[in-house]
Amino acid sequence: MIGRMPSSFRAAVVADPAGTLLALDFDGTLAHIVDDPTEAYAQERGLAALGRLGAVLGQIAIVTGRPVRQALELGGFVGRPGFENLIIYGQYGAERWHADSGDVGDSDRPEAIVRLAELLPTWLAEHGADHVRLEDKGLALAIHTRGIDPGLLETLAPPLRELAAELGLAVEPGRQVIELRAAGMDKGQAMRELVAETGARQVIFAGDDLGDLPAFDAVDELRSTGVAGLLICSASTEQDALVARADLVLDGPDEVATWLENLADEF
Numbered sequence: 080m081i082g083r084m085p086s087s088f089r090a091a092v093v094a095d096p097a098g099t100l101l102a103l104d105f106d107g108t109l110a111h112i113v114d115d116p117t118e119a120y121a122q123e124r125g126l127a128a129l130g131r132l133g134a135v136l137g138q139i140a141i142v143t144g145r146p147v148r149q150a151l152e153l154g155g156f157v158g159r160p161g162f163e164n165l166i167i168y169g170q171y172g173a174e175r176w177h178a179d180s181g182d183v184g185d186s187d188r189p190e191a192i193v194r195l196a197e198l199l200p201t202w203l204a205e206h207g208a209d210h211v212r213l214e215d216k217g218l219a220l221a222i223h224t225r226g227i228d229p230g231l232l233e234t235l236a237p238p239l240r241e242l243a244a245e246l247g248l249a250v251e252p253g254r255q256v257i258e259l260r261a262a263g264m265d266k267g268q269a270m271r272e273l274v275a276e277t278g279a280r281q282v283i284f285a286g287d288d289l290g291d292l293p294a295f296d297a298v299d300e301l302r303s304t305g306v307a308g309l310l311i312c313s314a315s316t317e318q319d320a321l322v323a324r325a326d327l328v329l330d331g332p333d334e335v336a337t338w339l340e341n342l343a344d345e346f
C-alpha cells in the first residue's frame with residue numbers, strides 16, 4: 080500500500096455513512112484480470128466486504144466497461160445481502176442497472192457500431208490481426224490480445240484510431256484490450272450523475288486502468304465543489320497512469336479487498 084486514507088476523510092465517512100458513495104471499477108479492481116475474461120469473477124473477500132459496506136453506506140456502485148449483464152454474471156451481486164441498493168453502470172456508463180428494478184434497459188446499437196461490426200473482421204485480417212479475440216458488446220466492439228499476442232495492440236492502435244475517427248467513434252484503450260464505442264459517455268459522467276442523484280458528501284472511487292481516468296477527473300472536480308473525495312488506484316505492472324493521480328495505491332484486487340474489509344470494520 081502506498082499512501083493513506085486521510086484521517087479527516089475516514090472520520091467523515093464514519094460520521095456520515097449515509098452521505099457516502101463508494102464506486103468501484105470491476106476488472107482489475109474487484110476481480111483479478113485473467114486470460115479468459117469470461118472467468119474474471121469478483122474476488123470473494125472483496126465482494127463480502129462490499130456487501131457489508133452496502134448495508135451501511137448511502138450508495139455503492141460498480142462503474143465498468145463491461146456490459147451490465149456480464150458484470151452481474153461475474154459479480155454474483157444479485158441476492159447477496161448488502162447489494163439491495165447497488166447501481167451498476169455498464170459500458171462506461173452507456174448502460175445503467177439498479178438492484179431495485181433489475182432492468183438493464185435496451186439501448187439502440189449506434190449506426191457506426193453496426194458499420195464497424197461489418198467491416199472489422201476484414202480490417203483485422205488486412206492488418207495481420209485476425210487471431211485476436213473480437214468481443215461484440217452491443218454498444219461497442221473490443222479487440223482483446225491477452226494470452227494471444229501481447230505486443231500486437233501497439234501496432235494496431237494507430238490505424239484503429241484512424242478507423243475510429245472515420246466512423247466518429249471513441250477509442251478506449253485498456254490493459255491488452257482496445258475498444259471502439261460511441262462517444263459521449265464515460266465513467267466521469269457516471270460519477271457526476273451518481274453524486275448529483277445521491278447528494279453524496281463523501282465519494283470514493285477505485286479503478287485500475289485508463290478508462291477510469293475520467294472518473295478520477297470527476298472526483299477531482301467534485302472536490303473543488305466541497306465534496307470530499309478519495310481516489311484509489313488498484314495497481315498492476317501493466318498500467319501506471321493512475322498511480323500519480325491516486326490518494327491511495329493498493330496492490331491489485333487482493334489489497335483492495337483488504338482495504339474494503341478495514342473500512343467495513345469501522346461500522
Ligand SMILES: [Mg+2]
Nearest residue numbers: 104106107288
Ligand atoms: Mg478495470
